[in-house]
Amino acid sequence: MASPSSPSPSDLSAYWMPFTANRDFKAHPRMLVSAEGMYYRDDAGNAVLDGTAGLWCVPLGHSQPRIVSAVQKAVATLDYAPSFQMGHPAAFELADRLRDYTGGRFSQIFFTGSGSESVDSALKIALGYHRARGEPTRTRFIGRERGYHGVGFGGMSVGGIPGNRKTFHASLLPGVDHLQHTHDLTRNAFSRGVPQHGAELADELERLVTLHDASNIAAVIVEPVSGSTGVLIPPVGYLKRLRDICTKHGILLIFDEVITGFGRLGTPFAYDYFDVMPDMVTTAKGVTNGVVPMGAVMVQPHVYDAFMHGPAGIELAHGYTYSGHPLACAAGLATLDIFEQDGILEHAQSVVEYWHDAAFALRDAPNVIDIRAIGMVIGIELAPRAGQPGARAFEAFRRAFADGLLIRVTGDIIALSPPLVIEKAQIDELFDKLGKVLRNLD
Numbered sequence: 224m225a226s227p228s229s230p231s232p233s234d235l236s237a238y239w240m241p242f243t244a245n246r247d248f249k250a251h252p253r254m255l256v257s258a259e260g261m262y263y264r265d266d267a268g269n270a271v272l273d274g275t276a277g278l279w280c281v282p283l284g285h286s287q288p289r290i291v292s293a294v295q296k297a298v299a300t301l302d303y304a305p306s307f308q309m310g311h312p313a314a315f316e317l318a319d320r321l322r323d324y325t326g327g328r329f330s331q332i333f334f335t336g337s338g339s340e341s342v343d344s345a346l347k348i349a350l351g352y353h354r355a356r357g358e359p360t361r362t363r364f365i366g367r368e369r370g371y372h373g374v375g376f377g378g379m380s381v382g383g384i385p386g387n388r389k390t391f392h393a394s395l396l397p398g399v400d401h402l403q404h405t406h407d408l409t410r411n412a413f414s415r416g417v418p419q420h421g422a423e424l425a426d427e428l429e430r431l432v433t434l435h436d437a438s439n440i441a442a443v444i445v446e447p448v449s450g451s452t453g454v455l456i457p458p459v460g461y462l463k464r465l466r467d468i469c470t471k472h473g474i475l476l477i478f479d480e481v482i483t484g485f486g487r488l489g490t491p492f493a494y495d496y497f498d499v500m501p502d503m504v505t506t507a508k509g510v511t512n513g514v515v516p517m518g519a520v521m522v523q524p525h526v527y528d529a530f531m532h533g534p535a536g537i538e539l540a541h542g543y544t545y546s547g548h549p550l551a552c553a554a555g556l557a558t559l560d561i562f563e564q565d566g567i568l569e570h571a572q573s574v575v576e577y578w579h580d581a582a583f584a585l586r587d588a589p590n591v592i593d594i595r596a597i598g599m600v601i602g603i604e605l606a607p608r609a610g611q612p613g614a615r616a617f618e619a620f621r622r623a624f625a626d627g628l629l630i631r632v633t634g635d636i637i638a639l640s641p642p643l644v645i646e647k648a649q650i651d652e653l654f655d656k657l658g659k660v661l662r663n664l665d
């Protein structure tokens with residue numbers, strides 16, 4: 224076993240790492256060996272402040288003792304239970320608790336194993352919904368440029384990241400359109416909170432409806448705030464306009480809240496923050512505090528009800544071996560307990576201004592061309608080096624890690640999304656370290 228002070232015994236060659244430059248990593252590895260609270264520890268024993276909540280998935284901080292003990296208890300009691308035609312109490316309990324967490328607005332919860340599975344499940348539910356209601360021609364999906372919806376073929380197809388699509392383009396789903404992204408540095412740079420300009424971009428949906436006819440369109444899927452492509456915050460009024468156009472034409476609206484769910488904006492979900500209700504929400508990550516893989520699709524009553532009037536038998540021919548896994552359910556229940564008992568959202572709200580102030584203090588750092596902030600998320604966009612897109616931010620990532628800070632970069636954008644339990648002293652530490660990195664970067 225590796226310990227914080229001993230080097231890894233592996234030569235690193237067997238593990239094909241996801242979304243990683245394998246050759247570069249294996250030449251210059253960055254190894255995390257333990258985690259507690261706001262900090263990782265690397266294999267040299269250094270503390271690394273977690274500025275990204277892992278991969279946006281650890282809102283309550285690491286090794287939360289109540290989650291650890293809930294999972295330990297679960298594994299010793301019911302390690303696995305089949306999810307097809309069988310149930311176990313914790314899955315029903317977690318679905319009830321999630322329904323309550325949404326104030327009852329999402330009445331049924333379909334469990335998956337990840338965000339990608341949640342997205343593909345939601346797209347299938349949208350097709351099944353229209354078919355069940357006698358509108359089987361509604362099959363088209365509309366996503367958005369710079370959207371990330373995971374790596375299943377459905378999610379990739381509605382996603383809008385050129386690099387993720389290029390290799391697979393011939394096998395993407397047919398019948399998918401994309402709205403224009405909303406990122407507009409000319410009009411909205413250095414917006415604090417929701418930017419002012421761009422609500423009219425939602426009207427493009429009307430153009431697509433005219434082109435294809437509403438009777439052929441199943442659903443629109445967007446992230447309320449795009450995380451993975453660099454913290455793209457929707458302009459004021461934009462999501463409401465999308466909602467109105469979808470409602471007018473009988474199109475389902477799906478919010479992909481894999482990142483924004485579970486408090487990232489200081490509210491339970493982003494739909495609370497924006498006060499715009501989608502028909503379905505996809506989620507994952509924070510649902511178990513990242514401890515055991517799990518995702519979920521949460522649906523409004525009309526979506527579930529549409530399936531419940533057909534012939535007897537299986538209503539939706541879809542599901543996963545690990546849907547509602549007992550360990551994930553135990554972690555999910557403990558996570559919801561802690562959100563409620565420890566006032567996690569209240570804590571996040573109490574530090575959010577401080578968090579934004581600290582970020583905007585970097586406004587004059589070299590190469591910074593935008594800072595954007597919403598809830599407990601910050602995006603800092605750097606000017607790219609000539610002919611080397613992404614190189615400047617990646618160097619910032621490397622240097623920050625060497626200095627004991629984990630940040631996330633995408634292109635030349637730094638995304639910060641710490642555990643929601645971050646304290647002001649840790650916010651100071653984070654921006655001290657990041658400020659030094661940026662000031663010393665050419």
Ligand SMILES: Cc1ncc(COP(=O)(O)O)c(C=O)c1O
Pocket residue numbers: 337338339340342371372373374446450451479480481482507508
């Ligand atoms: C908005 C969104 N959807 C889907 C996914 C995919 O989730 P997973 O990596 O759990 O499959 C992500 C992952 O970051 C995401 O941010």
